[in-house]
Amino acid sequence: MMVMGKEKAIPRVNPYVVLVLGIIGVSTGSIFARLADAPALVTAAYRMGLAALILVPLAAWKAGGELRSLSVHDFKLALLSGFFLALHFASWISSLDYTAIANSVVLVNTIPLWVGLFTPLISKDRMRGTTITSIIVSVIGAAIIGLGDFATGGKALWGDLLAVFGAVCAAVYLLCGRKLRRKLSLLSYVAICYGSAAVILWLIVLLLNFQIAGYSIQTVAAFWAMALISQLIGHSSYNWSLKWFSTSLVAVSLLGEPIGSTLLAFIIFDEGLTWTKLIGGLFILLAIYIAASGEK
Numbered sequence: 246m247m248v249m250g251k252e253k254a255i256p257r258v259n260p261y262v263v264l265v266l267g268i269i270g271v272s273t274g275s276i277f278a279r280l281a282d283a284p285a286l287v288t289a290a291y292r293m294g295l296a297a298l299i300l301v302p303l304a305a306w307k308a309g310g311e312l313r314s315l316s317v318h319d320f321k322l323a324l325l326s327g328f329f330l331a332l333h334f335a336s337w338i339s340s341l342d343y344t345a346i347a348n349s350v351v352l353v354n355t356i357p358l359w360v361g362l363f364t365p366l367i368s369k370d371r372m373r374g375t376t377i378t379s380i381i382v383s384v385i386g387a388a389i390i391g392l393g394d395f396a397t398g399g400k401a402l403w404g405d406l407l408a409v410f411g412a413v414c415a416a417v418y419l420l421c422g423r424k425l426r427r428k429l430s431l432l433s434y435v436a437i438c439y440g441s442a443a444v445i446l447w448l449i450v451l452l453l454n455f456q457i458a459g460y461s462i463q464t465v466a467a468f469w470a471m472a473l474i475s476q477l478i479g480h481s482s483y484n485w486s487l488k489w490f491s492t493s494l495v496a497v498s499l500l501g502e503p504i505g506s507t508l509l510a511f512i513i514f515d516e517g518l519t520w521t522k523l524i525g526g527l528f529i530l531l532a533i534y535i536a537a538s539g540e541k
Contacts, residue, residue: 260489263482264498270479272505274471276513278338281467283460285338288468290450293334293443295472297436304436311433319425323434326421327441329414335446337411343404352408357383357532359416360496379497379535386528419496423487431485438484439476497532504529 274292281288304312315323340349357380418438425434450457460468486495 260486264486264490264495267479267482267486268498268501268505270474270482271499271502272479272509274475274479274502276509277467277471277475278341281460281464281471283464283468284455285342286335286446286450286453287455287457288471289331289334289338290443290446291468292471292476293331293439293446295469296476297440297443299472299477300432300436301440304432308430308433308436311430312436315429315433319429320437322421322425323429323437324441326418326425326434327438328445329418329421330438331442331445333411333414333418334442335449336407336414340404340407340411344402344408349404349408352405353411353415354499354502355384355409355412356415356419356499357496359413360419363416363420375535376491376494379494379532382528382535383497383532386525386532389525389528415499416496419483419487422484423491423495427488431481431488435481435484501529 278285278288281291283291337349337353340353361377361380422434422438483495483499486498
């Protein structure tokens with residue numbers, strides 16, 4: 246229901262419910278990535294490639310007319326969105342090879358800050374006072390989660406920069422999606438966006454001559470789980486929400502991912518919960534509430 250056809254003027258599903266579903270979906274991404282015994286770029290390529298393998302034929306069948314009537318400008322914007330989505334995954338997942346997980350999560354979750362800075366330039370949306378407040382609170386929460394664990398110098402610094410670059414790319418991806426989702430059905434948008442991102446990632450994997458086959462059953466299962474749960478359910482829920490919410494609210498909601506990931510890691514991998522994670526998580530939840538309260 247979430248990837249089929251054009252949505253009505255009034256959503257059939259409460260948008261806040263879909264947004265929560267998106268948070269739960271994307272929170273599984275880091276868990277499945279850990280279970281996948283493969284290079285970061287290969288993991289990203291399989292995540293997007295398998296999702297596109299499902300969506301592109303479905304879009305050609307169900308939304309062929311809309312895709313054929315798409316203007317050249319809108320098609321280029323969708324491709325641009327996919328390009329930045331590919332850069333987001335490539336840079337962020339690669340950052341985990343150089344810097345601490347806590348560093349990477351904190352820095353990549355500065356997405357709301359970049360959305361706030363880029364919004365007037367890309368989408369022309371006005372920022373409300375509640376949005377600005379939520380961005381500040383969310384960044385404070387993300388900083389608390391990674392308090393005392395920032396790396397400096399050498400390879401760690403390179404990993405930190407990759408994570409920040411991933412956040413910038415994700416912000417542009419969301420802003421491009423916001424413009425398109427006002428007039429495009431979800432199925433058409435994600436088919437072009439995920440499809441182009443998959444092509445870019447697979448080209449990088451092939452050019453760098455990474456191993457693309459011969460992985461264990463667990464790794465292959467993790468690839469499919471990321472494609473179906475983290476991407477098709479998680480990211481598509483966010484893209485669906487872009488039709489009904491501001492880009493800033495959706496970006497701040499993305500900060501629910503480290504909370505969900507931390508809880509899942511505690512349950513599955515028995516990773517400890519620290520006071521900084523709990524306090525930072527409360528700040529992030531407060532930021533999401535502030536952003537939501539300012540929406541129409």
